[in-house]
Amino acid sequence: MSTIAFLGAGVMGETILAAILRAGQSPADVRVAEKNAERADDLRQTHGVTVTEALDAVTGADVVVVAVKPQDVPAVLADVAGAVSPSATVVSIAAGVRTATFEAALPAGTAVVRAMPNTPALVGEGMFGVSAGSSCTDAQVQAxxxxxxxxxxxxxxxxxxxDAVTAVSGSGPAYVFYLVEQMIAGGVEAGLDPATARTLATQTLLGAATLLDRSGDEPAELRRxxxxxxGTTAAAISTFDETGVADGLRAGVVAAARRSAELSG
Incomplete structure (x- = not known):
């Protein structure tokens, strides 16, 4: 089984770490670089993995997951570049950092894969958009x-x-939470108590998403x-159209993509 190193184990890094362990990855084959002693102890006790220095973590690793903050990537790569195996695959979940940045800092020919996760990964329902660097094979991308x-x-x-992936799925959970906020607020305004409105809105969202996923039908058809x-739904949709909800949502996604491009340079 592959040896996997994690450089950083914040919320998303630990989420992926926990997921691969649940899927059968042996803790003995996972190494995590974490400088904070208290956090390191917590990772050892919770997951049974080896927590060590960055150089020790990446040495001999088949996969190196870079899960540090984007602004910390250059310093981390400078520290470990000489220890990364020529056959290793480097996976970045650092938002907005291009594969070219990694390839310039790592030995020539290093396989790099860029991934954009989102927060539902915390409950095993994440969405990842992945992209291969210039030296990455199809087999490495699939792995x-x-x-x-x-x-x-x-x-x-x-x-x-x-940038489009970031706008749709990376930022997307916030759009959904925003929608549910307004559904709850509308329910309360119509007379429901907040707890009941939340239950109704949350389960409706979950059920609708599951139906959309399993049916294979287009969302427009399901809406129709x-x-x-x-009827009542027609009254709501008509109001959404009159108040510019659809235009606002589309414009928001495009604005998020544009901002992602600006941040990644």
Missing amino acids: VADLLGTAGRVVVVDESLQ RVTSPG
């Missing part, structure tokens, strides 16, 4: 997809589309089936 797939679903896209002419 990374299998690894990240333990925490959700994976799509493989050209790196030029990562619920929308009887002159």
